[in-house]
Amino acid sequence: MSGASVLCQSNLLSLPNNPPQNSELNAKFNDQGWLSLLKRCKSMEEFKQVHAQILKLGLFWDSFCGSNLVATCALSRWGSMEYACSIFRQIEEPGSFEYNTMIRANVNNMNLEKALLLYAEMLERGIEHDNFTYPFVLKACSLLGALKEGVQIHGQVFKAGLEDDTYVQNGLISMYGKCGEINHACDVFEQMDERSVASWSSIIGAHASVELWQDCLMLLGDMSSEGRHRAEESILVSTLSACTHLGSPDIGRCIHGILLRNISELNVVVKTSLIDMYVKCGHLEKGLWVFQNMAVKNKLSYTVMISGLAFHGRGREALRVFSEMVEEGLAPDDVVYVGVLSACSHAGLVKEGLQCFNSMQLVHKIKPTIQHYGCMVDLMGRAGMLKEAYDLIKGMQIKPNDVVWGSLLSACKVHLNLEIGEIAAENIFKLNQHNPGDYLVLASMYARAQKWTDVARIRTKMAEKHLVQTPGFSLVEANRKVHKFVSQDKSQPECDTIYDMIHQMEWQLKFEGYGPDTSQVLLDVDEEEKRERLKYHSQKLAIAFALIQTSEGSPIRISRNLRMCSDCHTYTKFISMIYEREISVRDRNRFHHFKDGTCSCKDYW
DNA sequence: TGGCAGATCC
Structure with a gap:
């Protein structure tokens, strides 16, 4: 945008044509006078008055004064980016301070592309970019996930000889982390002479960005x-x-x-x-x-609490916290509504969910995103309203994605509706989304309907596309360490004890009336083989391990990457009763608390 | 005159 066009479009105070001569009045207002006035501004109105005075006295031609006007207006909480931008464009020869200020303010306001454009403009004009420029430019790249630009900027950092500045290095670490290049982030970190707390924070955050959680904890230890x-x-x-x-x-x-x-x-x-x-x-x-x-509390605190309650299936309480939030005058956003709708869905609150979905659009004027549709399809699907869920998808204002169709597909599996299930699966594959999980759900529906040729067809398709099921695993904490178990795993050092324990448990389970639900096994193999497979699901291995390793009566907490199969669900209910243990299992979607033979989800999941 | 790091979503 050229300076002239900004001048025309804005309601900005006009600049005198010539710098006036230094007058007595000017001198009085000069020095720190205007600066302290600027610092005391608490609103745009006040700021505009000071701005007017500065222009009247011709002080704007003092570049230091112009810079401070820009900085105050751009960075204050009450400030206006547009107005700041217009002042910035009036400065005849903006230097690195002015550019840095504008870049920083744009990043703060999430105008990330704009920030990078300003940086490019800076380079083009040959304006010196200093160590203050980079942290924010790098942050813009981080937030955009713009690796290519980030790498280019790293090059500029070297050219400018700024590679030893701690702030710049920290910015680089975060940028590489957020862009998924953890090795580069580690390289920068390792080459640092002087590390600040923020450097550690950056490198730990970088590992968090790529979900290397164990490494985060190890780095904290380091x-x-x-x-x-x-x-x-x-x-x-x-x-x-x-x-x-x-x-x-x-x-x-x-x-x-x-x-x-x-x-x-x-x-x-x-x-x-x-x-x-x-x-x-x-x-x-x-x-x-x-x-x-x-x-x-801010909006995020409420969001976390609401989705947390949703996660535990405590729908009514989630709705109560949501009304508290609205009463407090915090405007709900799309993310809170994802929490609210998923709360309704996990707790089976169909009527309430539909009401919230409507008021979100009508009262709060929030356009439903793909996530909201996902929740709604889930809500209706779980409640068995498959036809309605399908109609909702057909009427969506945005293109349904694989997740939305996937929700419908799994609902069809629960309610055994092969007809709509096939439509859902077809649509997923049409989107060129080949998630092995979807294939497996479809295959299991065919398996339950005893349509083994179809099962085989799906399996062949999977093999053709080289799709392998993500291995299921369960994590369990014992003695302050996290232990990982994979289905059918025999590599654990304690393997023999765990398998012995499983046999022991089997015995008592049978006595209490548990029978394995072999319909969960997709292979067309005999019953015996199916039973063998079920026995060593990762969750069961983790439970057996925890029973051995933790003291009697202490709770067992498991988290797993895939959804629990219904056999593991039944099995865990029995175990909680037989061994008198509270067992909580977290899967991708929600929590299940098992106690005295029942589960908090009331089998609604 | 000014800088880096952190939390939510089926």
Whole structure:
């Protein structure tokens, strides 16, 4: 955008044609006078008045003054980007400070492309880019996931001889992390002479970006044993997130302890991460406690709590928290509504879900995203309203994706509707989405209908496309370590003990009336073989291991990557009763709490 | 005159 066009379109105060001579008045207002006035501004109105005065006195021609006008207007909470931009374009020869300010403000406002354009303009004009330029330009690349641009900028950093600046290096680490290039992030980190807490935070965050959760925790350990930095809030946020994903509440609780020891008053971000960690690791009540004792809550705190309650199938409470949020005057956004709708879906609140879906659009003027449709299809599908769900998809204003069709497909599996199921699967494959899970759901529907030729057809298709099922695994925490089990796994060092335990358990299970549900096994093999396969599902291995390794009566917490099969569900119910253990299992979608032979989902899932 | 790191979504 050229300077002239900005001048025409804006309601900006006009610039005098010539710089006036320095007058007495000018001198009075000069020096720190205007600066302190600028600093005291609390609204655009006040700012405009000061701006007018500055123009009247001709001080704008002092480049230092113009720069400060831009910075104040761009970076203040009450400021206006448009207005700041117009002032910026009036400056005859903007230097790196002005460009840096504008880039920074644009990144803060998520105008990321604009920020990169300004940077390009800077280069084009030959304006010196200094070490203050890069952290924000790199952040723009991070947020855009723009690796190509990031690498180019890394080149510029070398050209400018800024590769040793800690701030720039931290920015590079984050950029590479967010763009999925963890090795490059590690290279930068390892080559650093001087590391700040933020450097550790960046490298841990980079590992979090690529979901290397165990490494996040290991790096926290490395930092602590190095002994030069104390873990502080931002680092602990990433590591809490690692605990959340690993399902390790014990490690999470240690981090909570470190936080309480090091910091007197935790900020909103940390508390929100704490809630998320507790809730997703099965300690819903602890999460609720942190939430209820927060003095300041923001939209995200509410979102985390609402989706947390949804995760645990506590739909009504989620709706209650949602109304609290609205009452507090926080405007709901699309993400909160994803939480609200999924809460309705997990708890089977069909009527409420439909109401929320309507008021989202009519009252809050939020256009449904693909996620909202996903929740609605899920909600209707679970409730057996397959025809209605299919109609909703047909009437969608945006193109349905594989996830939406996938929800319908799994609902069809639950309610055994092969006809609509086939349509859903067809649409998924038409989208050129070949997720092995979808093929398997379809195959299992054919298997249940005893249509073995169709099962074979789907299997062949999978083989042709080289699709392999993502191996199912379960994680369980014992003795402050996370242990991983894969289905049919015999590689564990404790393998023999675990298999012995499984045989022992089998015995008692049979006695209590459990019978394996072999319809879950897709292979056309005999019953005996099917039973053998079921026995060693990763969740069962993890339970057996936990029964051996943890003390009697203590709860067992498992998290797994795939959805639980219904046989594991029944099995776990029995185990919770026989061994008198509370067992919670987290899968991709939700929590199941098993106690005394029943599950918190009331078998609705 | 100014910089880096952190939390939510089927």
